[in-house]
Amino acid sequence: MKTSSKRVDHAALSQPFVADEKHITFHDKRLWGLRSARDGEAHGIPEWEQLRGLASAIKEHTLTHLAGYLEEFERNARANGVVVHWARDAAEHNQIVHQILSKRQVKTLVKSKSMLTEECEMRPYLEERGIAVIETDLGEQIQQLDDQMPSHIVVPAVHKLATDVAELFAETMGTDPKESNIPVLCEAQRQRTRPLILKAEAGMTGCNFAVAETGGVTVCTNEGNADLSANVPPLHIASIGIEKLIPKLEHLGVFIRMLSRSALGSPITQYTSHFRAPRQGGELHYILVDNGRSARLAMDDFWYSLKCIRCGACMNTCPVYRRSGGLSYGGVYAGPIGAIINPTFDLKKYSALPFASTMNGSCTNVCPVKINIHEQIYKWRQIVAEHNELPFVKKEAMKLAGKVLANPKLYRAAVKTAGTAVAKLPRAVLYNPLNVWGRQREVPDAPAETFHDWYLKRKKK
Numbered sequence: 342m343k344t345s346s347k348r349v350d351h352a353a354l355s356q357p358f359v360a361d362e363k364h365i366t367f368h369d370k371r372l373w374g375l376r377s378a379r380d381g382e383a384h385g386i387p388e389w390e391q392l393r394g395l396a397s398a399i400k401e402h403t404l405t406h407l408a409g410y411l412e413e414f415e416r417n418a419r420a421n422g423v424v425v426h427w428a429r430d431a432a433e434h435n436q437i438v439h440q441i442l443s444k445r446q447v448k449t450l451v452k453s454k455s456m457l458t459e460e461c462e463m464r465p466y467l468e469e470r471g472i473a474v475i476e477t478d479l480g481e482q483i484q485q486l487d488d489q490m491p492s493h494i495v496v497p498a499v500h501k502l503a504t505d506v507a508e509l510f511a512e513t514m515g516t517d518p519k520e521s522n523i524p525v526l527c528e529a530q531r532q533r534t535r536p537l538i539l540k541a542e543a544g545m546t547g548c549n550f551a552v553a554e555t556g557g558v559t560v561c562t563n564e565g566n567a568d569l570s571a572n573v574p575p576l577h578i579a580s581i582g583i584e585k586l587i588p589k590l591e592h593l594g595v596f597i598r599m600l601s602r603s604a605l606g607s608p609i610t611q612y613t614s615h616f617r618a619p620r621q622g623g624e625l626h627y628i629l630v631d632n633g634r635s636a637r638l639a640m641d642d643f644w645y646s647l648k649c650i651r652c653g654a655c656m657n658t659c660p661v662y663r664r665s666g667g668l669s670y671g672g673v674y675a676g677p678i679g680a681i682i683n684p685t686f687d688l689k690k691y692s693a694l695p696f697a698s699t700m701n702g703s704c705t706n707v708c709p710v711k712i713n714i715h716e717q718i719y720k721w722r723q724i725v726a727e728h729n730e731l732p733f734v735k736k737e738a739m740k741l742a743g744k745v746l747a748n749p750k751l752y753r754a755a756v757k758t759a760g761t762a763v764a765k766l767p768r769a770v771l772y773n774p775l776n777v778w779g780r781q782r783e784v785p786d787a788p789a790e791t792f793h794d795w796y797l798k799r800k801k802k
């Protein structure tokens with residue numbers, strides 16, 4: 342775990358988004374809509390909780406027997422005619438992709454959405470070496486055109502309004518900036534992308550599930566772009582995080598039933614595609630990528646995060662994520678899952694993220710593979726404090742709060758004084774630079790009577 346990079350200031354990065362009423366309201370509503378649709382689907386399946394238990398158990402079993410399943414997967418894939426590569430980290434992954442492409446003089450790669458390739462920063466790496474990379478997923482292409490990271494793992498451009506996309510397309514594709522009708526925008530993207538897919542010499546996909554028993558991979562999408570990227574060009578490369586393994590084909594049913602329901606509140610993704618062998622005359626390459634996963638697997642408190650199937654449900658339900666936007670997390674993974682994964686890459690850089698949570702536990706409740714997200718967030722907070730990575734003001738405020746909260750008399754005196762202070766102190770004293778909370782909110786008036794006083798009065802009566 343690295344502890345050297347510049348700290349991501351989540352609160353500061355979220356400020357422009359928080360200040361923009363139109364965007365933040367849309368974002369909040371849109372993601373809450375996904376969360377509500379997820380509830381509708383989950384409640385429609387009586388055995389939902391059993392499925393969650395089963396999905397969690399399959400993942401835990403696989404992760405605790407990972408070496409054996411990886412070898413089985415590799416053996417079966419090779420027997421199917423797939424070329425299998427192993428990448429220790431992001432740099433190795435990118436080098437392998439580059440070698441495969443440059444050996445065949447590939448100049449254009451079309452690809453579908455893959456958080457792993459984002460994690461490896463593959464696109465800039467290849468572009469610097471003269472290979473054009475075209476994202477074929479609509480949201481991902483919007484983010485590529487805007488030179489931004491995805492802000493959500495399932496809906497990468499969810500922080501943008503249709504009018505933003507209209508302006509972006511006008512700048513980059515020459516469409517009408519006033520035309521923000523969504524089907525029209527989608528058609529413009531389609532018209533731009535299809536010829537590029539037809540001409541591309543290589544295609545790339547990620548992988549939702551890799552089945553050890555068959556050596557096949559499953560890719561779930563809603564636009565069919567992964568199928569085009571994989572099937573049109575003669576060369577298909579699939580980048581696979583080693584945690585994507587599941588033992589048997591029959592286990593797929595458990596995850597496929599939960600993935601889209603948890604992500605978008607729809608019963609299934611439009612396309613659930615299975616790739617097992619190269620097409621006749623074509624090539625299929627798998628790159629199995631570690632990039633910190635083995636190290637995470639060895640972390641007693643955090644290895645459960647490897648069960649993640651990247652559904653985004655924890656993001657949709659998180660009030661902090663919905664009201665701060667994914668780009669404010671400063672990493673590939675945003676929201677609650679980002680708060681527990683990113684610090685495993687670099688503790689100092691992502692030390693603010695575990696604090697971007699109300700600890701309401703809703704993320705844990707919706708997670709289809711039962712990751713104890715809020716407990717891991719709490720654990721990361723302790724580690725951040727132990728490593729002295731808390732900002733000075735927060736550290737001192739926490740020390741003071743700890744003393745006050747541990748002493749009932751002191752606590753009651755503080756509550757009373759705070760009420761008077763809020764009413765009487767000049768504004769400049771209350772809203773000083775140390776009061777981070779007060780930067781975007783007014784401190785509410787204290788009630789005339791505290792709960793404690795009210796309770797004592799009632800008790801006496």
Ligand code: SF4
Nearest residue numbers: 649650652653655708
């Ligand atoms: S942590 Fe759970 S809820 Fe969040 S993206 Fe992963 S699987 Fe989905």
